[in-house]
Amino acid sequence: MEVKRTVPVKLDVPDDRRDDLHSTIEQFNRAANYTVEHGRNDDGYLILNKSKIHDRVYHDLRDETDLPANLCVRAYSKAVESMKSTVADWKKGNSRPLPRFGEPSAVYDKRTLTIKDRSATLSTVNGRVAVDFILGEYQRSYLDDDEYEKRMGTLHYREQEDNFYLHIVIKKEVAERGGDRVMGVDLNLKNVAVTSTGSFYDGGELLWGQNHYFRVRRSLQDKGTRSAKQVIARLSGRENRFVLDRLHTISRRLVEEARSHDCSYIAVENLTHIRERMWNGNDQTRRQMHNWAFRELQEIVAYKAAEYGIRVEEIPPAFTSQTCSYCGHQSSTNRDSETGWFECNECGQEYDGDYNAAKNIGKKLLTLPEGKRPSGLGDGHLALKSGTVNGTGDYTPDDPSGSADRESHAQAHDLSRG
Numbered sequence: 325m326e327v328k329r330t331v332p333v334k335l336d337v338p339d340d341r342r343d344d345l346h347s348t349i350e351q352f353n354r355a356a357n358y359t360v361e362h363g364r365n366d367d368g369y370l371i372l373n374k375s376k377i378h379d380r381v382y383h384d385l386r387d388e389t390d391l392p393a394n395l396c397v398r399a400y401s402k403a404v405e406s407m408k409s410t411v412a413d414w415k416k417g418n419s420r421p422l423p424r425f426g427e428p429s430a431v432y433d434k435r436t437l438t439i440k441d442r443s444a445t446l447s448t449v450n451g452r453v454a455v456d457f458i459l460g461e462y463q464r465s466y467l468d469d470d471e472y473e474k475r476m477g478t479l480h481y482r483e484q485e486d487n488f489y490l491h492i493v494i495k496k497e498v499a500e501r502g503g504d505r506v507m508g509v510d511l512n513l514k515n516v517a518v519t520s521t522g523s524f525y526d527g528g529e530l531l532w533g534q535n536h537y538f539r540v541r542r543s544l545q546d547k548g549t550r551s552a553k554q555v556i557a558r559l560s561g562r563e564n565r566f567v568l569d570r571l572h573t574i575s576r577r578l579v580e581e582a583r584s585h586d587c588s589y590i591a592v593e594n595l596t597h598i599r600e601r602m603w604n605g606n607d608q609t610r611r612q613m614h615n616w617a618f619r620e621l622q623e624i625v626a627y628k629a630a631e632y633g634i635r636v637e638e639i640p641p642a643f644t645s646q647t648c649s650y651c652g653h654q655s656s657t658n659r660d661s662e663t664g665w666f667e668c669n670e671c672g673q674e675y676d677g678d679y680n681a682a683k684n685i686g687k688k689l690l691t692l693p694e695g696k697r698p699s700g701l702g703d704g705h706l707a708l709k710s711g712t713v714n715g716t717g718d719y720t721p722d723d724p725s726g727s728a729d730r731e732s733h734a735q736a737h738d739l740s741r742g
Contacts, residue, residue, distance in 0.1 A: 326498075333463050335488040351389040351391050353399075353427075353428075355388070359400040362384070363380060371404075372407055373404075377403075378397070392436065398430075410422060432446060432490075442456060444490060467494075472496045504703065506591050508682045508689070510679075511621065517574060518676070521585050522708075523581050575625040583634070591686045592622055595622065639689050648666070650671055651668060
């Protein structure tokens with residue numbers, strides 16, 4: 325499996341060449357916008373084929389800008405990709421304007437960017453510019469890894485810092501992890517994540533932080549002064565960093581949990597309409613759901629898991645919170661919406677609701693029909709606290725000499741009902 329990473333690197337740009345980079349970015353955006361404005365065929369339809377768009381705009385871009393040939397190609401290619409995304413949304417019935425490029429960035433490939441050990445050279449409107457890297461430990465860990473191939477990059481200018489950054493795209497091939505063990509993961513508000521192996525990741529700190537920033541932001545908005553608006557802008561960046569730091573910590577621990585149980589797959593719910601599914605009518609909960617970074621957490625988990633050949637697979641979310649992982653009975657009254665506690669009104673078994681859901685999520689991946697389940701999963705085994713169970717209900721304890729606990733028998737019974 326291919327692992328891609330984007331490594332942001334701060335650049336040390338000679339003072340006398342900064343204007344060349346600014347001008348290159350400005351003309352790159354101008355070229356991309358020109359492509360959108362003139363990228364139609366004689367019938368008025370957008371041209372989404374790069375060979376045809378080349379014939380339509382390439383020579384104009386060479387005449388209208390000072391960009392080198394390969395940066396012109398990158399500019400119209402970026403425009404075409406954005407137009408394709410826009411047309412795809414139109415076909416789904418979504419209203420969306422044509423793309424417009426104004427962000428201070430320009431895309432580079434191997435012909436326009438040469439990356440060395442601790443420096444690079446970039447094509448500009450005024451020849452090549454040599455820049456040195458300002459690296460931290462994170463950047464060094466990737467750039468010094470010879471297994472990664474440095475493919476391309478995007479030049480960014482951060483106006484608030486008055487600094488240039490190069491976002492370097494690197495990739496390597498990682499062998500998919502062998503085996504057929506699955507770890508189920510449930511995401512929620514109170515518990516950010518709960519696994520079928522019995523690990524809980526408390527969401528209290530994240531909720532406290534988001535509520536804190538919400539109260540401060542609301543207080544500043546009430547003032548309405550210019551200085552208050554400036555503070556709000558800084559506060560937004562601080563909150564984003566706070567959330568991202570905690571999501572990275574949680575995702576790293578989830579991947580470590582999967583590795584410690586020798587799992588090759590992590591099963592998660594498809595997050596489509598998750599906010600509507602989890603909303604209970606409470607205004608505070610609705611606000612928290614709106615701000616909750618479920619998708620970001622899943623993406624970071626997949627990002628980190630890929631480094632170890634672990635695949636993250638999505639399953640249909642229906643009834644994972646309402647189904648008893650002991651007897652398989654499904655009812656909307658099994659789980660208390662206020663406390664989150666699960667008590668089956670058929671067999672009487674009680675569990676933490678998120679833990680019960682995590683096991684059901686893992687089970688669903690094991691029992692997906694042929695054609696929808698991962699090809700390498702085989703029969704599959706769900707990782708539990710004290711062993712594994714397969715899709716037919718056969719339980720294997722971690723300690724073969726020991727006896728299966730009640731929870732493990734319960735899971736086996738549930739899976740055998742299928």
